[in-house]
Every structure is written in structure tokens, then in C-alpha cells.
Amino acid sequence: MPKLTVNNEAIEYRMDPATPLLWALRDASNLTGTKYGCGTGSCGACIVDIDGKAVKSCQITLDAVEGTFVTTIEGLSPDRTHPVQLALIAANVPQCGYCIPGIVMAASVLIRRDRNPSDEAIAGAITNLCRCGIYPRLVEAIQRAAS
Numbered sequence: 677m678p679k680l681t682v683n684n685e686a687i688e689y690r691m692d693p694a695t696p697l698l699w700a701l702r703d704a705s706n707l708t709g710t711k712y713g714c715g716t717g718s719c720g721a722c723i724v725d726i727d728g729k730a731v732k733s734c735q736i737t738l739d740a741v742e743g744t745f746v747t748t749i750e751g752l753s754p755d756r757t758h759p760v761q762l763a764l765i766a767a768n769v770p771q772c773g774y775c776i777p778g779i780v781m782a783a784s785v786l787i788r789r790d791r792n793p794s795d796e797a798i799a800g801a802i803t804n805l806c807r808c809g810i811y812p813r814l815v816e817a818i819q820r821a822a823s
């Protein structure tokens with residue numbers, strides 16, 4: 677059975693090791709902040725932090741994350757005041773909000789390594805899809821969160 681650390685808690689998932697991490701997080705750990713959007717690796721709604729990298733959890737199986745440290749939106753920001761979240765709120769970025777957890781996870785990984793990300797760096801790191809069209813405000817907010 678795959679063992680990993682999720683939000684600083686050691687967990688052994690008693691599930692088929694071929695299960696996508698997304699479903700282990702949502703169904704077994706009740707970490708429903710990680711969203712299902714497409715299931716095909718296109719939208720980024722399911723992004724979590726795995727060992728410091730932004731990873732689409734619908735595209736990686738439990739056996740592939742054995743021994744890793746996974747952080748979800750709940751672990752990143754238990755009090756919902758991560759700098760990216762505050763900057764998104766200040767700039768009125770979220771509309772329907774469904775894609776926001778995945779965007780916060782991807783942006784948190786970006787600003788940890790780049791404290792002054794260019795528009796191009798943000799476009800390269802934040803490939804999440806948003807049907808509401810928040811992108812112009814999003815870039816500004818991420819730059820504000822990084823500084």
C-alpha cells in the first residue's frame with residue numbers, strides 16, 4: 677500500500693496503487709480543495725505541491741508518489757491567508773472560484789523560487805485554465821504576492 681506524507685501527516689492509502697493521487701486526496705483524505713476539472717492533465721484544477729514542484733494530481737498515480745511530501749491547498753494555507761490568496765482577493769481575481777486552489781498552488785511554487793516573476797515567467801508557470809477569463813488580473817496579483 678502506498679505510503680506518503682500529506683500536509684505533514686504520514687498516510688498509507690489502502691487503495692489500488694494505480695489510483696490517481698487526486699482521488700486519494702479527495703475520496704480517502706477528504707481534501708476536497710484539490711479540484712477535478714478535466715482529468716486529462718489540461719486544466720490544472722488538481723495541482724498540488726509534490727516535493728516543491730507543482731504537479732497535476734490527476735496525472736500521477738499513488739505508486740508514483742510513494743515516499744513523497746505532498747501539500748494541498750489545505751496544508752499550504754490552513755487559515756486561507758497565504759500571500760497569493762490575499763493578493764488574489766485584493767485584486768478581485770476570483771469569479772466562480774473553481775480553478776483558484778490549483779492556481780494558488782502553482783503560484784506558490786513559482787514565487788518560492790522567483791520573487792520577481794516576469795509576465796513571461798508567470799505565463800510559463802501558471803498554465804491553469806479559467807473559464808471566467810481572470811488572466812490579466814491574475815498576473816498582477818501574482819506579481820504583488822511575490823514582492
Ligand code: FES
Pocket residue numbers: 711712713714715716717718719720721722723732733734735
Ligand atoms: Fe487534472 Fe484538469 S483535473 S489537469
